[in-house]
Amino acid sequence: MEGGGDSLKQSFDPNLPIYTQIVDRFKQLIFSGAMSPGEKVPAVRELALELGVNPNTLQRAMSELEREGLLYTERTAGRFVTDDNALIIALREELIATVVREFLAEMKALGCSSAEAELLIKRHGGEMK
Amino acid sequence: MSEILLEVKHVSKRYGQQVALRDVSFELASGKIIGLLGPNGSGKTTLIKIINSLLADYEGEVRVSGHKPGKESKKLVSYLPDKMALPTWLSVTEALDLYNSFFADFQLARANELLNSLKVPQGKRIGELSKGMQEKLMLTLTMARRAKLYVLDEPIAGVDPAARDLILSTILDNFTDGSSILLSTHIISDVETIFDSVVFLKEGNVDLIGEAETLRSEHGKSIDQLFREVYRC
Missing domain, CATH: 1.10.10.10 (Winged helix-like DNA-binding domain superfamily/Winged helix DNA-binding domain)
Incomplete structure (x- = not known):
C-alpha cells in the first residue's frame, strides 16, 4: 500500500x-x-x-x-x-458516473449548461495532474 | 461478543440535598468503548466511583459481569482515577512493584515497555514528575492489567494535545479482545473517533445517549459539535 x-x-x-x-x-x-x-x-x-x-x-x-x-x-x-478486475472496473465506473452526475447537477444549479461545463473542464483541466 | 459487561440501571445518588445522579441507565457490551461525556460537575466521577465500589450509598443497580461493585468486580476492573491515587514519595519502579504484587493480571514486562515508549523516567519519585508524566504513569499502570473492563476517568485532561494521540493509541493498543472501556472526558474533539457509543451527562441526568456513528449521521454533526449544543450556556 x-x-x-x-x-x-x-x-x-x-x-x-x-x-x-x-x-x-x-x-x-x-x-x-x-x-x-x-x-x-x-x-x-x-x-x-x-x-x-x-x-x-x-x-x-x-x-x-x-x-x-x-x-x-x-x-x-x-x-x-479482490482479484476480480472486472468488478473493480465496473464499480469504479459506477462511482465515477455518480461523481460526474453530482458535479453536473451542481453546475446546473449555478446556471451552467453542459456545453459551458465542458468548456470549463477543458480550461481548468490543466490543474489536474 | 455481545455479552453485557457493565450494566447501570436507574442509578441515582445525592449528596445531602444535592442531586449528583438521577436515574442513569446504560449498558456496555464486551469489546466496546463508551464515552461518558459531560462538563465538570455533571456526575461523571460520581458514577465512576460507584462502579468502582468507592461509593456504596446509592439507589439503583450496577453490575460488572453480573457482580455488584465490590471484591469480585475489582478483579475485573482496571480503574484510572481522576487524581493521583498513589503516595507521591513512591518511585516509579516501586509503583510498578506495588501494582505487580496487588493485581494478579498485571503484566510487568508490558508496563516497562509502555513506560519506555511514553518516556516516563523510572528512577524518579512520583512527586518529582510533571502532571503529564504522572498521568502517563497512571495510564501505564491501568492499561498494563489484563482486565475485562477499563474505567478511565479523564485520561487526557492533563496532557498537552501533542501527547493525546500517544495516550489514545496506548489505550487502543492495550485493550484486549473482548474487554471494554468506559472513558470519561470533557474534551471531545481529539478522542471522538475511538467511541462506539456515548452517554452525555448533564446535571446528573442522561441528556443524550447513542451510537457515535448513528448520532453523526442522524444529526450531520460531530460528537464534539453535539456536545457543545447540549451544554451551551
Missing part, C-alpha cells in the same frame, strides 16, 4: 460517520491502483491503531467493503483486495 497510506491517514471529518469515510478512502486506493488486486490488507487492530479509530468502526468499514465484493477474507490468511 505504498503511496496509498497518505490518503488513508488524512484526518476524518467528524461531522460524518467515520466508517463511510474509511470505505471511501479504500475505494480511492483500489480504484486508483494504489492498492493492487489481490493485495493483502493490514490487520484490523493494526490499521485501527494507525488511523486512531475504534477497531469496531474499522471492522464495520471492512464488512461493508466485503459486502460490495471489493475485499474478501480467507479464513486463516487474512483479508485481501
Whole structure:
C-alpha cells in the first residue's frame, strides 16, 4: 500500500460517520491502483491503531467493503483486495458516473449548461495532474 | 461478543440535598468503548466511583459481569482515577512493584515497555514528575492489567494535545479482545473517533445517549459539535 497510506491517514471529518469515510478512502486506493488486486490488507487492530479509530468502526468499514465484493477474507490468511478486475472496473465506473452526475447537477444549479461545463473542464483541466 | 459487561440501571445518588445522579441507565457490551461525556460537575466521577465500589450509598443497580461493585468486580476492573491515587514519595519502579504484587493480571514486562515508549523516567519519585508524566504513569499502570473492563476517568485532561494521540493509541493498543472501556472526558474533539457509543451527562441526568456513528449521521454533526449544543450556556 505504498503511496496509498497518505490518503488513508488524512484526518476524518467528524461531522460524518467515520466508517463511510474509511470505505471511501479504500475505494480511492483500489480504484486508483494504489492498492493492487489481490493485495493483502493490514490487520484490523493494526490499521485501527494507525488511523486512531475504534477497531469496531474499522471492522464495520471492512464488512461493508466485503459486502460490495471489493475485499474478501480467507479464513486463516487474512483479508485481501479482490482479484476480480472486472468488478473493480465496473464499480469504479459506477462511482465515477455518480461523481460526474453530482458535479453536473451542481453546475446546473449555478446556471451552467453542459456545453459551458465542458468548456470549463477543458480550461481548468490543466490543474489536474 | 455481545455479552453485557457493565450494566447501570436507574442509578441515582445525592449528596445531602444535592442531586449528583438521577436515574442513569446504560449498558456496555464486551469489546466496546463508551464515552461518558459531560462538563465538570455533571456526575461523571460520581458514577465512576460507584462502579468502582468507592461509593456504596446509592439507589439503583450496577453490575460488572453480573457482580455488584465490590471484591469480585475489582478483579475485573482496571480503574484510572481522576487524581493521583498513589503516595507521591513512591518511585516509579516501586509503583510498578506495588501494582505487580496487588493485581494478579498485571503484566510487568508490558508496563516497562509502555513506560519506555511514553518516556516516563523510572528512577524518579512520583512527586518529582510533571502532571503529564504522572498521568502517563497512571495510564501505564491501568492499561498494563489484563482486565475485562477499563474505567478511565479523564485520561487526557492533563496532557498537552501533542501527547493525546500517544495516550489514545496506548489505550487502543492495550485493550484486549473482548474487554471494554468506559472513558470519561470533557474534551471531545481529539478522542471522538475511538467511541462506539456515548452517554452525555448533564446535571446528573442522561441528556443524550447513542451510537457515535448513528448520532453523526442522524444529526450531520460531530460528537464534539453535539456536545457543545447540549451544554451551551
